[in-house]
Amino acid sequence: MTTSKQSAKLTRYQLVAQVLRQEIAAGTYGIGQCLPTEHELCQRFSASRSTIRKAIEGMRDLGLVEARSGYGTFVISLQPQEKVVQTLSSFEDLMQYPAETYRKQLEVRTIKASPELALMLQSSTEREWLWLQAMRLTQYSQAPISWLDAYIALEFSDVVGLPNPAGASLLKQIQDLYGVQAANARVEVFVTAIDEKLSEPLGVARGTPALAIIRRYSNPEDGSYLVTRSVHPENRFRLNFDLEKHLP
Numbered sequence: 001m002t003t004s005k006q007s008a009k010l011t012r013y014q015l016v017a018q019v020l021r022q023e024i025a026a027g028t029y030g031i032g033q034c035l036p037t038e039h040e041l042c043q044r045f046s047a048s049r050s051t052i053r054k055a056i057e058g059m060r061d062l063g064l065v066e067a068r069s070g071y072g073t074f075v076i077s078l079q080p081q082e083k084v085v086q087t088l089s090s091f092e093d094l095m096q097y098p099a100e101t102y103r104k105q106l107e108v109r110t111i112k113a114s115p116e117l118a119l120m121l122q123s124s125t126e127r128e129w130l131w132l133q134a135m136r137l138t139q140y141s142q143a144p145i146s147w148l149d150a151y152i153a154l155e156f157s158d159v160v161g162l163p164n165p166a167g168a169s170l171l172k173q174i175q176d177l178y179g180v181q182a183a184n185a186r187v188e189v190f191v192t193a194i195d196e197k198l199s200e201p202l203g204v205a206r207g208t209p210a211l212a213i214i215r216r217y218s219n220p221e222d223g224s225y226l227v228t229r230s231v232h233p234e235n236r237f238r239l240n241f242d243l244e245k246h247l248p
Helices: 002-008 012-026 036-045 047-063 115-120 153-162 170-178 196-202
Strands: 064-068 072-075 086-090 101-112 128-139 145-152 184-194 209-221 224-234 239-243
Touching: 012 036, 012 047, 036 047, 047 064, 101 153, 128 153, 145 153, 145 170, 145 196, 153 170, 153 224, 170 224, 184 196, 196 224
Parallel strands: 086 239
Antiparallel strands: 064 072, 101 128, 128 145, 145 224, 184 209, 209 224
């Protein structure tokens, strides 16, 4: 419990955020519920709009709420979350997500790529692929951090049916099961928006900004054998690159 002495040290927006955090933790606002409007909060706390916005921003950074344009600010967690951060410092780091995340498989089927998809896969339209649709989650968050579309060359399709208690990446599973290693990894990172298909499973409004990452893995023997496309709603994932220059 916060004492009056501790409260005196907090700024106005921190006090507002503190009260709202306590109400969220107590269940006053449940997962998926919308907080009162800025106007209502201004009246309740006798605070300015900028104070309320700063309080909400702090709660958003803690992973408690998420603003949905045109709809309001919704509760996505009852307790503060750590933002998933992936730091890349080597080729191996590029291959998988941090260890605290895991993949939840939703649907698997065999497809032949359309001309548009074949362009992304860098494959012919005649080649068959196993298409895996999944979500990536963390142990401590109710909200999924991303949607995953994975395209696996059919000769390596057995990996999706194997137990995966350690949460290994598809790339690592293929390597362990078939002894196949990627000689080349190409990554594309770009901004996109959540479409109608992903809106419901990710729990965000259609049109919400998102970060998309396409990873292509290949080697001289198999060509492109694994392509993944992950879509992360804003404020749920961060990708860091550590670059070091070796001076003479």
